[in-house]
Amino acid sequence: MIRELELEEALVLVKRLLGRGELNEAQKAVFRGVWSRQSYQEIIDAAAEHGYYYSLGHLKNTGSELWQALGNRLGKRVTKHNLHEVLAHYQQTGNGSGAILRHQDWGDAPDAAVFYGRSEELTTLHHWVTQERCRVVAILGMGGMGKTTLAVRLAKQSQDAFQFVIWRSLLNAPPVEETLKEMLQFLSEQQEVDYPTSLEAQVTRLLHYLRQHRCLLILDNVESILQSGSSAGSYRLGYEEYGLLMQRIAETEHSSSLVITSREKPRDLARLEAVNSPVRSFTLKGLALSESRAIFQSKGCFGIADSELQTVCEHYAGNPLALNMVASGVQELFDGDLAELLPILHEGWLHFEDIQDVLSRQFERLSAAEQDVMYWLAVNREPVSHSELAADVVSVPSKQQLLEALQSLSRRCLIERNEKQWSLQPVVMEYVTQRLIAQACESIRQQQYDWLTQFALLKAQGKDYIRQAQSNLILQPLLECLLSHWGNCKTIEDQLKALLEKQRSAAPLQPGYLAGNVLNLLRQLRADLSGIDCSYLSIWQADLQDVKLHNANFAHAAFAKTVFNRTFGTVLAVVFSPDGEKMATSNANGEIHLWRVSDGQCLLTCQGHTNWVRKIAFSPSGSVLVSASEDRSLRLWDTESGRCLRTLVTDTPSIFYVAAFSPDEQTLVSGGDDAIIRFWDWQRGICLRELRGHSGWVLSGSFSPDGRLVVSSAADETIRLWDAQSGKCLRVLTEHRSWVLPVLFTPDGQRLVSSSLDQTIRLWDVQTGQCLHVLRGHHRWVWCIAVSRDGRLIASGSEDRTIKIWDMEGHCLRTIRGHTEQLWFVSFHPDSQRFASCGEDGTVRIWNVQDGKCLKVIRGYSDCIRSVIFDHSGQRLISGGKDQLIRIWHGPTHQHLYALAGHTGSVLAVSLHPDGRTLASCSEDHTIRLWDIEQQVCLQTLNGHSGGVWSVVFSPDGKTLASGSFDETIRLWDAQTGACLQVIPGYVTKTGLISFSPDGVHLAAASNNRNIHILNLQDSRQSYYLEGHVNWGRTATFSPDGQLLATGGIDETVRLWDLTSRQCIQTLTGHTGWVLATAFSPDGRWLASASCDHTVKLWNIQTGECVRTLEGHRNWVWSIAFSPEGQFLASASEDETIHLWNWRNGETLTTLRSQKLYEGLQLNGATGLTTAQRLSLRTLGAVESVPESQLEPCMSAQVS
Known part of the structure; x- marks a missing residue:
């Protein structure tokens, strides 16, 4: 007889089956x-009794997805009736326990x-x-x-006792x-995505896994986070956690x-340690005589007497490294005869208290x-290669x-070699790093620049994770050393700048690292x-x-291996x-950049598109690049010169989302918002064939490796396979x-x-056509995938x-973090x-x-403005954007007064309280902030959303704040206390904005389900939705x-609804791109709409007539607002500007723009910059006397 499971038993089993640390609230409610x-x-x-409000359709979809996911893991159909x-x-037959899976990450x-x-x-530690x-x-x-060597041996010897081992x-x-x-990523088998915000909660989450499985965690070189020069076991500033x-x-019960x-015992462990305690320490003593003899013999020293x-x-206290x-x-020195060393030891020349004694003497003997x-x-x-070192030294x-x-x-056993690369042991690296910092500190104190000219304290073009380590372990300790000497940051700044002046006077343009070091320290x-x-x-x-x-x-500066921001946003x-x-990239500015992979230098920029470029692809030979844009064109580019070879457009203009070459490079396949797949002879600019079958936007398409098939996907939720020769849907x-x-x-053409x-x-x-695997683990939309050329991996x-x-x-091998907002593409x-x-x-x-480490980051810079409003006086405008301000x-006066900083992601919306003093802002960083805009201070931060917060608005009486997020919830907050009053799930996603009715x-x-939801906040049973938009x-x-x-919406229409009859009374057409924002004039007679087509349109409410189109923006218009008296209209755009309009006559009164990153930077006579870098720096505000017409279309980077 099969035993009936208890509810909590079943929940644990379901979470294990799905590989999830936790189900979301809707999933738990359904289960x-x-x-x-x-x-x-x-x-x-x-659920409503506990403050969670779900629609029937939302819960049914949640249940259906849950049963399907369980069915996929169990290999049989699961429904609510047979659950x-x-x-x-499954539990009773033994399948529920399964064999212990062993997971290891040796770092x-x-x-x-x-x-x-x-x-x-080893025996004691293993026990x-x-x-x-x-x-x-x-x-x-x-x-x-x-x-470290002993810890590795211990972990290897003990690994069979643990399900998870991580070093x-x-x-x-x-x-x-x-x-x-x-x-957490490793122990959750890459399922953890939305981490708790507090460190305490993250540790609690870790302990959850340590109790759930037997885990072996190894942290090597802990002394690196302990404070030197203070009481033993104290943590460095910032590492106390x-x-x-x-x-x-x-202190927590678990079996891990x-x-x-x-090198020293952390003080927290010293307090907890006892004879029978689960906290133990083992202090290593020196090697025994026989083990020491083995070291000498490995170096060719034989016949050594025991006494010697x-x-x-x-x-040398039996220290293995010292003995080596x-x-x-x-x-x-003595041809292996140890006896010749003994007189020197007896005379006390080689005093030894610590390994640092040996290292110091060894270092002094070096050339x-x-x-x-x-x-x-x-x-x-x-580890670095000989050629890398040669480029540095x-x-x-x-x-x-x-x-x-x-x-x-x-x-001399001071460095190690591994596969043609050279490196230092950790203890040697620490010693040399300390010596490097001390020498740099002394050079700055003495205003001597020669030594700082020879060594880079940070390599700007190095791997990103190494650059972070150099910043933390070289630059920061050096600044702390200088601060202990001079006592304040201003003196340090003055002394560093004085070094620049001293070198310029004595040795202008002397090759070396001094100026780069000074700039990095100042940064x-x-x-x-x-x-x-x-x-x-x-x-x-x-x-x-x-x-x-x-x-x-x-x-007249000479640049080499220096990194600047680029001129792109998204x-x-x-x-x-x-x-x-x-490497080629495309962006929301309509540009395409080509980069040299080896050093990240921009080689050239392809300009010609006037809207977002969603897709790019190299031809098989690499000589041509194709781009698909929302400006309704395909363009072909020469990858050597950046010249546009051809522009392809359709008879009926269509936004292109798809562009891919055939393996023989003769044919191009495209797709877009008209649901048609097209084959092109791109060299002649002729459309060869149109394939119809999809009923929604075509979002992807590519040829099979042998060129016989084409696959496409679309917004109609389908994938179609086509015969490339006949055009038949297979x-x-x-x-x-x-x-x-x-x-x-996949590269073998056998799978999709x-x-x-x-x-x-x-x-x-x-x-x-069978679905072989369903890969689950992401907690939001999966925008992009890539398959490795060897066919082994998916990203x-x-x-x-x-x-x-x-x-x-279908196994998730690794989860990688680093991006601060959503991913668009992987390759x-x-x-x-x-x-x-x-x-x-x-x-x-x-x-x-x-290992998932970040090797290089190329950073763009954008002041894209996502939201703009007037204050109640109409005298001030308030904006938020991509610069997080x-x-x-x-x-x-058109003047920028001040900025409020605090968000760590793009600011997506702002709303002013009826009191005119309190401002709410929301961001991609998942938070809402309340500000006093007169005192210019943040009053409080509201946490709770688990996705970007796309809309925030105060109620007319100012008591309530509403927010809409990509986590598919609306939250209502007490505007005074910041307490969350209600969570309304299942109504809004990334695409939606929210607003209060006047009452x-x-x-x-x-x-994103095409409906407009009208929520009654007093009686949820009176809520309803409006149907009519044909897309989000x-x-x-x-x-x-x-x-x-x-x-x-993204169907490019504006709709007017009568809320009494709940009917659409007018559909306003004219925009040629998504409608991103709408605003009524204060008297209610006019409506403004903003669009991806770069325009703002004004509509007569009574007639539905478009009375004026405001043109002037060069990119998407995200937000619009009428002034309180209705005389002016403000618009905010991706093009980094706010336009202030007299909307009645279409006149642009002024354009507001914040100061650019490199505004006024003088580059006259500077060398070592590529043409692409110069153009980018100019766009970001730099100035030089060379006109753009005299710059070559492509120029390799010059380095010394």
């Missing part, structure tokens, strides 16, 4: 209700192949973690004692939040183990070239001398660099991204050339439940991969701001070892597939008398 045999209406009523039986049978754990002795220590199940074990000892090194001092998130993490793991290695060896071992160095020295190499290896912080005359220095250092110090004079200086490895250089002077697509040497795949975005062939707004990725068999990017790497069996490099991503946050990122402008009783919400709604605005509602 609990159905398990208790409630009807959907009963579930709705029960009890299926889960009980950058070193190879422990060379291992001397330590058998007793502690496997048998006694100690929660925290600390392996302690001085540097070089072999703690992380703290050598580069990652923030605790980063370490926690990596652990690691103590909370260790304390919670130590945390192993740490450190004993003397040396006692002198000594053995190398004995072999090199200048060897010391330089050691410094550069410390700067690079990971300026003081070693030849590559041969560099190689000789490397070989010499290797013989780290957050100093104001406006007006800084860097003329006639060599600017090497300077990171000038997101640095305001207003009126700075870089005239990046919509990224692809690699077939040879992997170039198969329709219909299992996605929302728009199907990209669909791709698709992603959808239904949050899933699916793998299909091309021959049968996916989502609205949830994560990238996931999957294998072809694998041809080597299948790297991939690129781009998104709404204006960045392009290149990642390492193996809220700006206050004085209308009559405050109703709330209108535009939605975007905006909904009440008329001043509350009798009408104006709505707009």
Whole structure:
């Protein structure tokens, strides 16, 4: 007889089956209700009692998706009627437990192949973690004692006792939040996406997994986060929360183990340690005589007497690293005869208290070239090749001398070699880094620039994660050293700038890193660099991204390996050339950039499109690039010159979302908003064939590798396979439940991969059309996917701001974070070892597939303005935009007054309280902020939404604040206290804006289900929706008398609704792009609408006539607002401007724009910049005397 499961048992089983850490509230409500045999209406009523309001359709869809997901995992159909039986049978037959799956992430754990002795220590530690199940074990000892090697051996020997093993090194001092998130991703099998906001809650979440599974966590080099020069075990400033993490793991009941290695015991563990405590520490002593002998023998030192060896071992405390160095020295200096070393030891010349003694003496014996190499290896912080070092070092005359220095250092056991790369051991790296910082500090204090000319303290063009480590572990400690000397930041700033002046006077344009170091230090110090004079200086490895250089002077500067922001905001697509040497990106400005992959330099910019470029693709030869744009054209570009070869348009203008070449490069396939797939002879500009069958926008299309098939996907939720020769539709795949975005062939042509707004990725068999796997894990729309060239991996990017790497069996291998807003595109490099991503946050990122580390970030800069309103006096305008600021402008004088900072994502909407003083803002960072705009302070931050907040509005009486989010909820807040009063799920998504009726009783919400929801806030039973738009709604605005509602959507129409009859009384047509905003004039006689077509239109409410079209913006118009008296209209745009209009005559009164990032930056005579860089810097405000007409269309980067 099969035992009936209890509800909580069943919930745990379901979460394990679906691989989810937690179900959302709607899923839990449906599951609990159905398990208790409630009807959907009963579930709705029960949820309402707890403050959750669901529509019937929303809950039915939630249930259907849940049963389908369970069915896919169980291999049988699941319904609400057989749920009890299926889960009980699964549990009872043993399938519910299954074999223990072992998951391991060794991070950058070193190879422990060379291992001397330590058998007793290993036995004790193994017993502690496997048998006694100690929660925290600390392996302690001085540097070089072999703690890391022992920890690796312990983990390898103990791994079979644990379901999860994860190794992380703290050598580069990652923030605790980063370490926690990596652990949560791994232990949740990449399912964790929306992390708790507080660190305490994140640790609690980690403990949930430590109780659920036996996990072995290893944190190596913990001393890197401990404070030097203070009481032992104290944490560095900013790293104290690691103590909370260790304390919670130590004090909470679970069967997992945390192993740490450190040179000193963290003070939290010292307090918790006891004989029978689950917290233990083990201090390593020196090696025994036999183990020490093995080290000397490995260096060729044989025939050593026990007494001689004993003397040396006692002198060096049996330290393995010290003995290694000594053995190398004995072999090199005394031909392996240890006896010759003993007189020197007896005379006290080689005093030893710590490994630092040995390192210091070794360092002093090095040649200048060897010391330089050691410094550069410390700067690079990971293994580097000979050629990379040669590119860094300026003081070693030849590559041969560099190689000789490397070989010499290797013989001295100071550096390690691995696969043609060189690196330092952690203890050596720390010593050399400290020496580097001390030398830099002294040079700055003494105003001596020569030494700082030889070494870059930060490599601006290096890998992103290394650049972060250099910032944290070199620049910041150096500034702290200077602060301890001078006592204030202003003196540091003055002294650094004085160094620039000193070099310019004594050695203008001297090659080297001084100016780059100074600029990077000033950036780290957050100093104001406006007006800084860097003329006639060599600017090497300077990171000038997101640095305001207003009126700075870089005239006649020599740039090399310096990084600036680029002139783009939202990046919509990224692809690699077939040879992997170039990368192309497209953006919301209508531009296409080509980049050199090796160093991230922009080679050229293709300009010609006048609207967003959604898709780009290289031809198989890489010589041509095709682009598909919302300006209703396809363009073909020469990838060498950037010249537009041809423009393709349809007879009936259509927005293009699809463009792809055939394998033979002769044919182009396209698709767009007219639901037609077209084949083109692109060289002649002729449309060869039109394929019809889709009933919605065609969003993706591509040829099979052999060119015989074409696959397409569309907003009609289907995928279609076509015969490329005949144009016949061979198969329709219909299992996605929302728009199907990209669909791709695998390289062997046997399978398809698709992603959808239904949050899933699916793998299909091309021959049968069968869905092979459903990949679940993203918690928002999955906008993009890519398949590696070797056919082994899938990358996916989502609205949830994560990238996931999957294998072809549907297993999520890794979840990668870094983007701060939604992903638009991912693309694998041809080597299948790297991939690129781009998104709404204006960045392009290149990642390492193996470890998920970010290798390079290319940052755009945009002051795109998303929202604008007038204050109640009509004298001031308030705007919010992509620069994360809220700006206050004085209308009559057109002056920017001040800005409010605090958001960490784009500011998407602002709303002014009836009191005229309190402002609400909402953002992509998931928060709402309340501000006092007179005092210019943030009053409070409202948290609760789990997605970007796209709309915020005060009720007419000012008591309530409403917000709409991409998390598919509307929230009502107490405007005074900030308390969340109500959560209304299932009505609004990213596309929708909300507004209050003038009496405050109703709330209108535009939605992606084509309906406009009218919510009665006093009686939810009186809520209803308006049907009429044929695609997603975007905006909904009440008329001043509350009798009408104006709505707009991506069907390019404005609709007027009579709210008494609930009927659409007029459909206003004329826009040629999505309608993004609507606004009634204060007297209610006129309606304004803003669109993606760059225009604002004015409509007569009575007649429906378009009385005026306001033209002047160069990109999407996101927001519009009438002044309180109705005389003026303000519009905010993607083109970074606010236009103030006299809307009655169409006159532009003024254009408001914030100061650009590099406004007034002088570049006259500067060298080392590509043409693309110069044009970009000019666009961002830089000035130089060379006219653009004299710049070459393409120029390679010049580097010294």
